[in-house]
Amino acid sequence: MRRLPVYLLLDTSGSMSGEPIEAVKNGVQMMMHSLRQNPQAIETAFVSIITFDSDAKQIIPLTDLASFQMVNIQACGVTSLGAAMNLLADRLNTEIIKTTTEQKGDWKPLIFIMTDGVPTDDWMSGFNNLKSVNKGLIVGCAAGHAADDSVLKQITNSVVRLDNADSDSISKFFQWVTASISTSSTKVEESGKEVTGLEHLPPPPSELVIVA
Amino acid sequence: MEIFLKNLLEENNIDPAKIASDTFLKLTENARIADLSRSITDKKKQIIDIVNIYKDKEEFKNSRIVMDNASAKKEYVYTFDLTPYPNIVIKEIKNIDSIGLNFDAEAVSVYGVPLLANSVELYLSFYNKNDENQSEDIKTVTLLVNADPKDLWNNIPSDKNLRYAKGDMECFVGSFLDRKIVIASTRGRSHAHEGLSRDDHFCSKDLLNGWSIISVADGAGSAKYAREGSRIATESIVELFNNETILLELDHLIHLYFSDSNHEDLSIKTDNPFDTGEDTLEKEKIKIKSSIINILYKSVRSLHTLLSDYAKQESISIKDLNTTLIFTLIKKFDFGYAVLSFGVGDCPINVISKDFNEVKLLNMLDVGEFGGGTRFITMPEIFNNPSMSSRFAIHKFQDFSKIFLMTDGIYDAKFVTENKLEDLDTWKAFMDDLNGINEDQFKVDFDNDINIEIDLLKWMDFWSKGNHDDRTLAIIY
Numbered sequence: 281m282r283r284l285p286v287y288l289l290l291d292t293s294g295s296m297s298g299e300p301i302e303a304v305k306n307g308v309q310m311m312m313h314s315l316r317q318n319p320q321a322i323e324t325a326f327v328s329i330i331t332f333d334s335d336a337k338q339i340i341p342l343t344d345l346a347s348f349q350m351v352n353i354q355a356c357g358v359t360s361l362g363a364a365m366n367l368l369a370d371r372l373n374t375e376i377i378k379t380t381t382e383q384k385g386d387w388k389p390l391i392f393i394m395t396d397g398v399p400t401d402d403w404m405s406g407f408n409n410l411k412s413v414n415k416g417l418i419v420g421c422a423a424g425h426a427a428d429d430s431v432l433k434q435i436t437n438s439v440v441r442l443d444n445a446d447s448d449s450i451s452k453f454f455q456w457v458t459a460s461i462s463t464s465s466t467k468v469e470e471s472g473k474e475v476t477g478l479e480h481l482p483p484p485p486s487e488l489v490i491v492a
Numbered sequence: 493m494e495i496f497l498k499n500l501l502e503e504n505n506i507d508p509a510k511i512a513s514d515t516f517l518k519l520t521e522n523a524r525i526a527d528l529s530r531s532i533t534d535k536k537k538q539i540i541d542i543v544n545i546y547k548d549k550e551e552f553k554n555s556r557i558v559m560d561n562a563s564a565k566k567e568y569v570y571t572f573d574l575t576p577y578p579n580i581v582i583k584e585i586k587n588i589d590s591i592g593l594n595f596d597a598e599a600v601s602v603y604g605v606p607l608l609a610n611s612v613e614l615y616l617s618f619y620n621k622n623d624e625n626q627s628e629d630i631k632t633v634t635l636l637v638n639a640d641p642k643d644l645w646n647n648i649p650s651d652k653n654l655r656y657a658k659g660d661m662e663c664f665v666g667s668f669l670d671r672k673i674v675i676a677s678t679r680g681r682s683h684a685h686e687g688l689s690r691d692d693h694f695c696s697k698d699l700l701n702g703w704s705i706i707s708v709a710d711g712a713g714s715a716k717y718a719r720e721g722s723r724i725a726t727e728s729i730v731e732l733f734n735n736e737t738i739l740l741e742l743d744h745l746i747h748l749y750f751s752d753s754n755h756e757d758l759s760i761k762t763d764n765p766f767d768t769g770e771d772t773l774e775k776e777k778i779k780i781k782s783s784i785i786n787i788l789y790k791s792v793r794s795l796h797t798l799l800s801d802y803a804k805q806e807s808i809s810i811k812d813l814n815t816t817l818i819f820t821l822i823k824k825f826d827f828g829y830a831v832l833s834f835g836v837g838d839c840p841i842n843v844i845s846k847d848f849n850e851v852k853l854l855n856m857l858d859v860g861e862f863g864g865g866t867r868f869i870t871m872p873e874i875f876n877n878p879s880m881s882s883r884f885a886i887h888k889f890q891d892f893s894k895i896f897l898m899t900d901g902i903y904d905a906k907f908v909t910e911n912k913l914e915d916l917d918t919w920k921a922f923m924d925d926l927n928g929i930n931e932d933q934f935k936v937d938f939d940n941d942i943n944i945e946i947d948l949l950k951w952m953d954f955w956s957k958g959n960h961d962d963r964t965l966a967i968i969y
Binding site: 281282313316317318319320322323324345346347348349381382383384466469470471472473 | 558560561563611636638639641644645681682683685712713714866908909911957958959960961
């Protein structure tokens with residue numbers, strides 16, 4: 281069975297503490313609840329969560345929806361986006377099954393990067409590492425006023441912006457991520473085609489502005 | 493004892509230094525005081541024990557216990573790890589039977605088969621084993637029961653008023669040369685879930701002059717009217733060959749091609765068309781083969797024209813009719829079965845030898861690394877591609893056990909990769925599967941074949957994770 285790997289890179293730096301981080305936790309829970317109702321997603325989609333603050337951690341390895349269990353996350357520290365991309369590159373290398381003559385490998389991964397600030401480390405070297413291994417679609421999300429979308433725009437051509445990092449906006453973002461995963465799992469299963477750009481994903485809600 | 497006494501005196505504002513050391517010694521040796529102090533220490537310990545009982549319970553109650561997720565209708569076992577709480581005993585789980593599970597207090601395990609998908613708060617009733625009253629407290633733990641994916645699929649009939657509507661399933665049994673053929677075609681779960689049409693189609697017919705044909709097509713998921721494309725492709729190719737002139741000419745050429753030939757199997761794939769050897773017989777054979785391929789090519793070309801004319805007439809784009817196509821045209825001669833075949837797209841045609849020790853894939857499959865390499869009969873570019881000639885094949889089989897044609901809805905699930913389509917063990921497992929060695933024990937009975945098409949339809953409803961495409965399987969037996 282070909283899996284659809286989904287990686288969520290979530291900013292857990294200090295500025296996310298309080299309402300935003302709570303909204304992210306709720307968002308992930310709602311997302312899992314909703315995806316579990318979708319027969320294609322529950323069979324196809326596998327989700328991993330990487331958080332980044334002063335360091336990057338893969339808090340959930342690539343896991344099927346049925347066994348997925350959210351762990352607690354806290355917001356503190358700075359914004360090591362570069363470390364997160366390095367870690368993602370490493371995980372893509374080890375977790376994604378490649379196609380061989382004996383087996384069909386995974387579909388190309390779907391990657392969402394959400395940040396509310398500006399990277400504080402050498403994001404470029406992390407990005408170069410990621411570029412060399414990633415074949416999937418990366419969607420960047422700049423959440424709130426302080427988020428700098430110029431870095432995200434250099435990372436991917438698919439960037440959305442949330443004007444507010446309040447719980448309502450973050451929840452809308454996760455609803456859109458949920459719909460995107462649903463659409464992708466249906467698409468790969470029915471037509472054998474992967475999504476390659478924002479135009480293949482469901483239209484984002486009004487809270488999300490496409491900036492690239 | 494001394495410390496106890498000193499502390500006691502200080503607590504009562506009596507300076508021990510002001511008591512003569514003799515007196516103090518007497519006090520420490522007083523049996524009654526010794527008794528009383530022992531009993532005080534004892535009482536204190538009892539209080540601490542009670543404190544610990546509460547503390548243990550509180551810690552357990554506030555601990556984070558993450559139970560593994562369960563799945564509806566699937567065996568589940570979870571054992572609580574109480575090593576960090578050695579004094580805690582879980583007596584029962586109040587609402588455990590409401591979800592169809594049981595609790596084994598001795599093994600501290602939850603087990604059973606949950607019936608419904610749900611997220612349940614379990615009420616663990618526990619006590620501290622050091623508590624002689626065993627007074628109980630309740631800890632809540634969340635257990636998630638996932639839905640059985642099978643229950644999440646809808647089965648919505650397709651709209652019969654839709655343009656080019658067709659049945660959601662179809663089956664056929666009939667004669668094929670001196671053999672029989674059974675075919676079934678069903679809508680995939682992913683289409684049924686959204687009430688969409690079946691995009692697969694098939695057509696089989698006994699033609700003139702002892703020829704028979706079977707065609708199978710898989711309409712492209714991305715094409716708007718793929719259901720119609722596959723129908724026209726399969727039905728039209730059958731009619732294009734139902735032509736006496738063409739069949740007589742094929743008869744003649746096949747006779748020439750296979751006469752005096754000791755080759756059991758000649759195929760265009762194994763011949764080198766650039767071979768300029770001196771052997772005129774060989775040259776002659778190549779010429780005959782070219783003539784045969786040419787006849788097949790012309791019919792396929794006519795089919796393409798027909799599809800493109802149809803698209804114009806219907807004011808739709810030919811891409812809306814995108815479909816793959818495989819067919820095989822067979823006749824039994826005195827030397828055996830002549831099997832002519834063609835394929836565009838990713839559907840295989842396989843011949844299994846009489847004694848089942850050889851399996852042959854007749855056509856090349858258009859498959860890309862990520863499944864994007866599929867070609868369609870509706871694409872004009874396939875006709876100019878140098879690989880066009882390798883889409884045709886001419887084979888001779890003295891006899892065969894079965895011939896299979898299938899769409900990817902079948903082989904993705906049962907063969908997984910293309911190279912398994914010529915793997916004898918995989919084919920043996922596939923035959924076992926058809927013979928009833930499967931989860932549902934559905935058997936396609938080729939010996940007692942009164943209801944074979946229904947057998948096949950039932951069998952084709954097999955469950956395979958991630959494989960919910962339309963399924964079509966044709967078997968000549």
